[in-house]
Amino acid sequence: MRVEIQVLGGFSVSVDGVAVAPGLWRRDRAAALVKLLAVTPQHRMHREQVMNLFWPEADSEVAGAALRKAVHYARKALGQNDLISTNGDSLALAPAADLVIDAEDFEAAASAALRQPTPEACGTAADLYRGQLLPDDLYFDWLDAPRTGLAQRHIDLLRAGRLWQRLIAVEPSDEPAQCALMQAALDSGNRADAIRIFNQLRQSLHMELGLGPSAEAVALYEKALAIPTVDPVSQTDRIRASLAWGLLHLHSGDFDKARAVAEETRALAMAAGLAREVGEASALMGLCAMMQSRWKEVFQSEFIAWARKTPDKVAQVFDGHLCLAEFCLCNAKGHHEIGLAAQELLSAAEGAGSLAGRGLALMILGEVALFSGQIGEAERLLTEAEALLAKAAASAGRVLALERLAEIALSSGRNWHAKRLIARAEGIAATSWLAPHLEIRLKGLSVRAAGSKEKVLEVISEGDRLLSLHSHGCQPCSMGFRVASASALAEMGELDQVGRRLDEAERISAMWHGGPWVAAVWEARGIQRRAEKNDARAVSAFEEAASRYASLGRPTDEARCRAQIAGASRGG
Known part of the structure; x- marks a missing residue:
């Protein structure tokens, strides 16, 4: 008997050339058991190991019964009992069959190729590497090591073979590959290709987060710009080179130099009508100010100055500060301080006749009201802000206003209205250069608004794809999705994915001190423990979350956690 199993790029099984219908894997644990044995050396494991991986919180009797059930359904899907052997205390996959697994074929071919x-x-x-190992099972801890090993082996092959184009298709931010291609383009006199490759690299790194190309890449880029040709170097290319050098100064700790470069570059980008580069230069200025503990003062003076000087450009400047503004707004006592500043911003914008400035100031005031528990006032302010920002074509600010309005709709049980707001926001976000930030924020709300288990899983899958696509994406902007997806999966009983998601969310929250994310992770931990029937630990987690929300001055979030404490204390 010949059994062929695909685990790279997806999961499928065929027995003697006949594919097992996907519908036969309806039982998740049956499929997971076959996957586990397929990626395990010798395709054999002790039953206790399987039980500890799949049901770590269950006692041996409950886990044993669950394992026997998984074996039964796996055999049923495969059509042969002896394809899952239970000899003694071990489980084995197809021990007497001709077993062919694509990952093993790839490993063997890779080892041979790398020798010479x-x-x-x-x-x-x-x-032979058809894609990531079991991409639909990203949150199973036991797949981490083999998945990482196979992906690295693939990269090693591409690097050893100097297959640079294929390498950057897999890893767009791989700088050695990008630099090799840029050098090859320069060697052949192809300046345009060298410039294109650099721009591809800088785009993959998300410069608005302070991630920029290396000094080697920037030097090659400037070398390309210096080549004399009939076509003059565009102002856009010079501005992008300047931004890259500004980031290098930032990383070296020369914040004053980085700020000076950012100011000069932003003026050039503004004159050239380059909205994205204006935003990136503003972000670089904001990062310098954050490093020097001066962000709030810089943001306020920036906002007022631009509202008065060029009222139609203030939204572009705000876009560069978006992530830092949202972080500081959520900081301990930060929303009260920014609320006071926003009143001054509103007065300045009204005096200057800046639609975008008024809309952004009202949006900030609406967020302050929302966090402070003044829901009706928040809805009024955010609705007015969204209308102004729509007239001003300030897409990022408008998406944020719609996001907050959708949160309010969800909290009041108006899911249908929240879905409409999210759909509008998604359409606008797709047109913004900040799309990677905005789209993942909206996925978190979409998880909460989904009306069925199938829809929840669909949205979570979409969000996971976004995180995978934007591997250098904004981690703070992803937190809402990470917490919402973990909480939803816990409430649906899909506990095997929850721990890993929350571990990652916890790691990110520890890097961004002062925001609401630590509290949000504790709340999600409470939902996880309650789903595990561990009410004592659930109560402790909800109490910690409530305490942290209280310290942030967020009464609505605190009250929700207090209600969760009462429910968990009653065991319901």
């Missing part, structure tokens, strides 16, 4: 690497041998071996 040539572009042809490495390329042929790399062709």
Whole structure:
């Protein structure tokens, strides 16, 4: 009997050339058992190991019964009892069959190619890597090591074979590959290709978060710009080179130099009508100010100055400060301080006749009211802000206003209205250069608004794809989705994915001190523990979350956690 199993790029099984219908894997644990044995050396495991991986919180009797059930349904899907052997205390996959697993074929070919690497041998071996190991199971801890190992082996092949184009298709931010391609383009006199490759690199790094190309890449870029040709170097290219150098000064700790470069570059970008580069230069200024503990003062003076000087450009400047503004707004006591500042911003914007400035100031005031528990006032302010921002074509600010209005609708049980607001916001977000930030924020709300388990899982899958696509994306902006997806999965009983998601959210929250994310993770931990029937630990987690929300001055969030404490204390 021949059993073929695909685990790279997806999951499928065929027995003697006949594919097992996907519908036969309706039982998640049956499929998971086959996957586990497929990626385990010798395809054999002790039953206790399987039980500890799949049901770590259950006692041995309950876990044993669950394992027997999983074996039964796996055998049923495979159509042969002896394809899952239970000899003694061990489980084995197809021990008497001709077992072919694509990951093993790839590993063998890769090992052979890397012993004597040539572009042809490495390329042929790399062709066998059809994609990430079991991409639909990203949150199973036991897949981490084999998934990472296989992905790294694929990259090693591409690098050893000097297959740079294929490498950057997999890792767009791989600077050695990008630099090699830029150098090759320069060597062949192709300046345009070198410039294109650099711009591809800078786009993948999200410069508005302070991630920029290396000094080597920037030097190659400037070398390309210096090549004399009939076509003059565009102002856009010069501005992008300047931004990259500004980031290098930031990373070296020369904040004053970085700020000076950012100011000069932003003026050039403003004159050239480059909205994204204006935002990136503003972000660089904001990061310098944050490093020097001066962000709030800089943001306030920036906002007022631009509202008065060029009222139609204030939204572009705000876009660069978006992530820092949202972080500081959520900081302990930060929303009260920014609320006072926003009143001054509103007065300045009204005096200057800046639609975008008025809309952004009202949006900030609406957020302050929302966090302070003044829901009716928040809805009024945010609705007015969204209308003004729509007239001013300030897309990022408008998406944030719609996001907060959707939160209010969800909290009052108006899911249908929240879905409409989210749909509008998604359409606008897709047109913004800040789309990677805005879209993942909206996915968190979409998880909460989904009306069925199937829809929740669909939205979570979409959000996971966004996180995978934007591997250098904004971690703070992803927190709402991470927490919402973990909480929803826990409430649906899909506990095997929850711990890993919350561990990652906890890691990110620890890097951004002072925001609401630590409290949000504790609340999600409470939901997880309650789903595990561990009411004592659930109460402790909800109490910690409530305390942290209280310290942030967020009474609505605190009250929700207090209600959760009461429910968990009653065991319901």
